[in-house]
Amino acid sequence: MKKMTxxxxxxxxxxxxxxxxxxSTQKPLEITFWSLFxxxxxxxxxxxxxxxxxxxxxxxxxxxxxxxxxxxTKLTAALAxxxxxxxxxxxxxxxxTFVPNGVLLPLDAYAQKAGIDLASFEQAPxxxxxxxxxxxxxxxxxxxLIMYCNLDLFAKAGITKLPESLSELFSTAETIQKxxxxxxxxxxxxxxTYKAYTLTRMFLSMLMExxxxxxNADNTKANFNNEAGVKAYQALSDMxxxxxxxxxxxxxxxxxADFKLGKAAIHFNGVWVTGLFEQQPGLxxxxxxxxxxxxxxxxxxxxxxxxxxxxxxxxxxxxxxxMKFIDWMTNHGYLWAKAGHVPTRKTAVNTPEFxxxxxxxxxADAAKYVFSTPATPxxxxxxxxxxxxxxxxxxxxxxxxxxxxxMEQTINDILKK
Amino acid sequence: MLSRDVDHKKRDILFFSLPYLTVYVAFMVxxxxxxxxxxxxxxxxxxxxxxxxxxxxVEAFRDPEFLSSFSHTLQFVLISTPLIxxxxxxxxxxxxxxxxxxxxAETVFFLPYMLSTSVVGTLWxxxxxxxxxxxNQVLTSVGLSPVGWLTDPAVAMTSIxxxxxxxxxxxxxxxxxxxxxxxxxxxxxxxKIDGAGSFTTLTKITIPLLKETSLLVLVLQVIASFKVxxxxxxxxxxxxxxxxxxxxxxxxxxxxxxxRLGYASAMSIILFVVILLVSVIQLFRKSDNTQ
Numbered sequence: 001m002k003k004m005t006x007x008x009x010x011x012x013x014x015x016x017x018x019x020x021x022x023x024s025t026q027k028p029l030e031i032t033f034w035s036l037f038x039x040x041x042x043x044x045x046x047x048x049x050x051x052x053x054x055x056x057x058x059x060x061x062x063x064x065x066x067x068x069x070x071x072x073t074k075l076t077a078a079l080a081x082x083x084x085x086x087x088x089x090x091x092x093x094x095x096x097t098f099v100p101n102g103v104l105l106p107l108d109a110y111a112q113k114a115g116i117d118l119a120s121f122e123q124a125p126x127x128x129x130x131x132x133x134x135x136x137x138x139x140x141x142x143x144x145l146i147m148y149c150n151l152d153l154f155a156k157a158g159i160t161k162l163p164e165s166l167s168e169l170f171s172t173a174e175t176i177q178k179x180x181x182x183x184x185x186x187x188x189x190x191x192x193t194y195k196a197y198t199l200t201r202m203f204l205s206m207l208m209e210x211x212x213x214x215x216n217a218d219n220t221k222a223n224f225n226n227e228a229g230v231k232a233y234q235a236l237s238d239m240x241x242x243x244x245x246x247x248x249x250x251x252x253x254x255x256x257a258d259f260k261l262g263k264a265a266i267h268f269n270g271v272w273v274t275g276l277f278e279q280q281p282g283l284x285x286x287x288x289x290x291x292x293x294x295x296x297x298x299x300x301x302x303x304x305x306x307x308x309x310x311x312x313x314x315x316x317x318x319x320x321x322x323m324k325f326i327d328w329m330t331n332h333g334y335l336w337a338k339a340g341h342v343p344t345r346k347t348a349v350n351t352p353e354f355x356x357x358x359x360x361x362x363x364a365d366a367a368k369y370v371f372s373t374p375a376t377p378x379x380x381x382x383x384x385x386x387x388x389x390x391x392x393x394x395x396x397x398x399x400x401x402x403x404x405x406x407m408e409q410t411i412n413d414i415l416k417k
Numbered sequence: 418m419l420s421r422d423v424d425h426k427k428r429d430i431l432f433f434s435l436p437y438l439t440v441y442v443a444f445m446v447x448x449x450x451x452x453x454x455x456x457x458x459x460x461x462x463x464x465x466x467x468x469x470x471x472x473x474x475v476e477a478f479r480d481p482e483f484l485s486s487f488s489h490t491l492q493f494v495l496i497s498t499p500l501i502x503x504x505x506x507x508x509x510x511x512x513x514x515x516x517x518x519x520x521x522a523e524t525v526f527f528l529p530y531m532l533s534t535s536v537v538g539t540l541w542x543x544x545x546x547x548x549x550x551x552x553n554q555v556l557t558s559v560g561l562s563p564v565g566w567l568t569d570p571a572v573a574m575t576s577i578x579x580x581x582x583x584x585x586x587x588x589x590x591x592x593x594x595x596x597x598x599x600x601x602x603x604x605x606x607x608x609k610i611d612g613a614g615s616f617t618t619l620t621k622i623t624i625p626l627l628k629e630t631s632l633l634v635l636v637l638q639v640i641a642s643f644k645v646x647x648x649x650x651x652x653x654x655x656x657x658x659x660x661x662x663x664x665x666x667x668x669x670x671x672x673x674x675x676x677r678l679g680y681a682s683a684m685s686i687i688l689f690v691v692i693l694l695v696s697v698i699q700l701f702r703k704s705d706n707t708q
Contacts, residue, residue, distance in 0.1 A: 193651070195656065249569065
């Protein structure tokens with residue numbers, strides 16, 4: 001027995017000394033990354049990374065997915081300690097939190113060196129990743145606020161045209177609600193497990209449709225206590241309080257469930273629920289860009305981007321490897337579109353694979369009308385505060401003047417700090 | 418010889434408590450001291466710290482969100498503390514019975530306490546979900562109108578307290594039943610012979626003899642209630658429109674979402690001082706009573 005063990009030991013030692021084939025001489029470059037995708041999104045992303053790894057032999061991408069709730073906390077700590085991975089996924093609206101602290105690399109020169117054709121990107125989302133004219137991230141997708149319509153309920157009420165203006169939106173919703181008994185517009189206006197962000201997303205989009213940004217140019221003051229703000233707020237409040245086409249106290253989960261189960265005619269949400277609705281048997285719907293309720297098109301959008309953290313020592317080889325990965329991922333955006341998101345690269349949209357996907361092409365043009373949220377590190381806090389204020393004002397049926405004055409005060413206090 | 422034994426004993430005490438002390442200093446003492454230090458700075462983790470004196474503390478007392486969060490926490494403490502203690506006590510009375518049902522009850526009552534915050538929060542968020550949740554299904558099936566358990570500002574905090582009660586009363590039950598088991602059986606026998614009914618036995622024997630335990634439960638429960646966070650975060654996210662936002666949640670948001678570490682530390686220190694004061698007052702009252 002002892003002899004056997006001894007032999008095995010010798011064999012092990014020998015095995016570790018003798019090189020195994022020629023593979024070890026051409027070890028692929030290992031590049032680490034973090035992404036924040038979980039659930040449905042996560043599966044599609046992981047599959048893409050796997051395909052990238054299989055598509056070439058120079059680079060191997062290694063990851064551990066961080067739970068979304070903690071993602072930015074962990075990322076911030078890692079950035080502070082300069083132990084962040086080589087590439088990270090980041091929401092575009094978080095860039096302004098990190099860029100001023102010098103923890104992300106400007107990418108213009110590297111993109112050029114890696115031969116990434118920036119002109120092949122939709123310019124609106126790409127430019128949203130620029131701060132002080134420098135490119136700090138490359139957008140993988142935009143996920144704009146869009147409008148979902150239940151075609152069966154529309155037909156049942158004898159409506160053949162999708163709403164294209166504010167008055168059409170309300171009249172359509174009222175008609176369907178009256179004729180079919182279904183809910184007119186499922187738009188969440190109450191916080192339950194999620195904040196009622198849809199209100200804020202609609203409010204921001206409606207402001208932008210009137211050419212007004214939510215803050216002033218240098219992000220020091222609120223810019224919605226004005227005529228445009230009154231119109232936008234009034235529309236949201238009327239939807240719930242005057243026309244009563246949206247039930248009061250509707251939370252996010254209910255709004256999604258109502259549309260999914262065919263109980264609501266119109267639903268406002270990000271593109272990310274498309275996949276969920278597709279899986280619902282018997283749900284006959286169309287997904288289109290957020291309507292131009294106030295003249296021109298504009299839609300709030302989130303955007304997943306790739307950024308490269310500044311490391312203790314800059315390893316040019318790794319950065320170029322990372323750029324190659326980013327190039328591949330954005331070029332193969334049609335794979336990512338399965339998760340519902342809109343690819344940012346024309347080379348990904350103009351593929352037979354993308355065009356073969358149902359629903360996506362109906363709202364792909366939404367990417368042209370996306371705008372960026374204010375580039376200030378205070379934005380996450382303001383986003384929460386605006387959501388709370390709108391929710392409070394609409395739940396209590398406040399008039400526009402009171403609601404906007406209070407909200408302005410809250411936001412100005414945050415921006416002043 | 419004797420003094421060497423004493424020396425050895427001292428050395429052993431130090432030696433055996435070293436692992437605990439190391440962890441305690443690294444994860445309790447150091448963070449508290451560092452938090453106090455940070456509370457005088459403006460810092461977002463990535464920036465350089467800027468000393469701003471007491472400005473964070475001044476800001477807290479002028480910040481409507483801090484004040485409202487604090488009052489929500491206070492509201493939670495005042496309502497949940499007596500409720501969870503009384504229910505824990507009643508559970509203990511059922512659980513200490515030397516019967517099979519007593520044993521089963523003890524397990525059933527304690528089981529929820531073993532679940533993690535996120536499990537409890539998610540579970541109750543679904544039960545209380547307005548349109549599809551179990552609670553409203555039950556209400557509507559008996560002809561009552563549905564309640565906005567988590568979406569009605571007048572009800573949301575109550576829903577959170579119900580979930581917390583279900584979750585944590587079992588812990589108090591364990592403490593109470595341990596205390597009850599230490600009361601000698603002879604006292605009850607004597608009382609029975611003297612003709613005392615069960616109510617008299619409860620008020621004249623069980624409750625007075627559990628004074629020490631009750632105080633422990635009270636102090637622990639008050640501290641736990643002040644620290645309420647997880648179930649609120651999962652169930653209502655502080656909503657509707659911030660009406661259930663509690664202090665620890667605001668601290669968490671400020672620190673880890675808005676990255677204002679200095680201000681978040683200052684608010685934590687304020688909470689720390691409040692909990693400390695309340696605990697010390699309770700303990701002082703104890704020493705008064707025992708004299």
